[in-house]
Amino acid sequence: MMFKNSFRLLCANFDKVWKLLVYQILSWAIVLALLAPFYNAISTSLVEAWNMYNLGDLFNSGTFYGVNVANALFSLCNATLKFVTILFTSSVGIGIYMLIVLFAVRPILANVGNFVVCEMVYGYMATGAKRGFTGTLLRTLNRSLPYACMRTLYSLPFSALILLSLFGLTAISNPAYGYAMPLLIVVIPSLLFAFKETFVAGWAPAMVVFDYNVFKAYPKGMKASFRRGLRVFSTAFIIYLLAFVLSMVLGFYSLIIILPVIFPLFDIFEMVMFFSSQGMRFYVDNDTILTPKKLEEVDKIDDAKFLL
Numbered sequence: 001m002m003f004k005n006s007f008r009l010l011c012a013n014f015d016k017v018w019k020l021l022v023y024q025i026l027s028w029a030i031v032l033a034l035l036a037p038f039y040n041a042i043s044t045s046l047v048e049a050w051n052m053y054n055l056g057d058l059f060n061s062g063t064f065y066g067v068n069v070a071n072a073l074f075s076l077c078n079a080t081l082k083f084v085t086i087l088f089t090s091s092v093g094i095g096i097y098m099l100i101v102l103f104a105v106r107p108i109l110a111n112v113g114n115f116v117v118c119e120m121v122y123g124y125m126a127t128g129a130k131r132g133f134t135g136t137l138l139r140t141l142n143r144s145l146p147y148a149c150m151r152t153l154y155s156l157p158f159s160a161l162i163l164l165s166l167f168g169l170t171a172i173s174n175p176a177y178g179y180a181m182p183l184l185i186v187v188i189p190s191l192l193f194a195f196k197e198t199f200v201a202g203w204a205p206a207m208v209v210f211d212y213n214v215f216k217a218y219p220k221g222m223k224a225s226f227r228r229g230l231r232v233f234s235t236a237f238i239i240y241l242l243a244f245v246l247s248m249v250l251g252f253y254s255l256i257i258i259l260p261v262i263f264p265l266f267d268i269f270e271m272v273m274f275f276s277s278q279g280m281r282f283y284v285d286n287d288t289i290l291t292p293k294k295l296e297e298v299d300k301i302d303d304a305k306f307l308l
Contacts, residue, residue, distance in 0.1 A: 027109035049083035111148035125282035194237035205274035
């Protein structure tokens with residue numbers, strides 16, 4: 001039901017997909033502007049690694065054939081390592097600066113946008129009202145920035161684990177293993193991303209709904225998420241699984257369409273999860289108001305007794 005209601009809300013608020021897409025493009029422009037002073041060093045390293053592993057051939061078609069997927073992942077992982085090695089060999093300072101921009105500045109900007117979408121979706125779910133992106137961004141900046149910084153810091157171990165799992169998949173050298181790669185490359189990252197989502201799904205909604213600060217909102221959000229933990233995990237797993245499968249079948253270029261939809265879908269999913277977990281009524285479209293079970297109906301007996 002969470003997936004169904006999230007998708008219905010996405011369709012009713014599809015304008016947020018375009019608004020978030022414009023914001024993401026602008027945020028990438030900021031990232032590129034920050035990297036521009038070192039364009040020659042970065043581009044030279046990138047081109048050398050790209051040509052060494054013929055990455056251009058990977059983007060020609062999308063296929064689910066096992067050997068091709070295995071070879072593609074192997075080439076991408078090794079090209080990434082080669083690029084980083086070349087860049088750090090030429091200049092350690094530029095390499096560190098690039099990593100900070102890509103793994104700190106860029107995620108912070110992205111998480112600010114996600115918080116803004118949650119705030120906009122809250123207005124629609126609570127009252128059926130639609131809010132502007134720019135106005136909401138400026139109004140919530142004092143809350144979205146602390147959230148974005150803390151979530152970026154919190155996500156680093158999960159991101160490292162996911163990257164290590166992908167590199168680990170390329171370390172196995174067995175011809176038969178190549179045919180199992182399509183299954184592993186979609187299932188393992190999907191499980192890890194879903195596991196991460198389960199721990200952070202209620203964070204932004206708790207700040208938006210109850211106006212908590214970033215530290216008080218986390219335990220409140222985690223409690224809401226764990227109240228429906230298995231459904232939160234399974235729904236997140238299904239969304240990630242669909243995204244990975246579609247990108248593999250349709251090719252890497254399909255990410256241009258898939259990613260702009262996936263990001264706001266997860267923001268909406270987090271709000272739906274939180275509202276449902278708290279037993280709060282909400283709009284799913286202009287004509288339908290959904291009434292979840294009340295909080296005392298979904299809590300355990302030991303917790304519910306304190307409501308009397």
